[in-house]
Amino acid sequence: MVHSLRCLGSAALNLAHVASGQQDVFWEGGCWAWDVAAGWCILVEAGGIMVGGNPGDWICEVDSRKYLAVRGAPSGQKDIVEELWRVIGDRKLVYES
Structure with missing residues (x-):
């Protein structure tokens, strides 16, 4: 269940909030690799995961421009x-590099 949505204006800052547990997830489309690279590293070091922003995209490339970050909670991340x-559902984020 979603209780609220929050956008801090910076992908790296949003990812840092997910890494620290202040947010559960961050779902974004349209960011560039340089917008997410540092935050992604922090997230992974904190036990979080990054997958693609579209359904079924379990492997996410840094330049994919579609991201879903989940905080460190190994038993429930999947x-x-x-x-x-x-x-x-069958909706998709569509961003071309």
């Missing part, structure tokens, strides 16, 4: 991703 993807 469930969170699958629940969000189920809600998204």
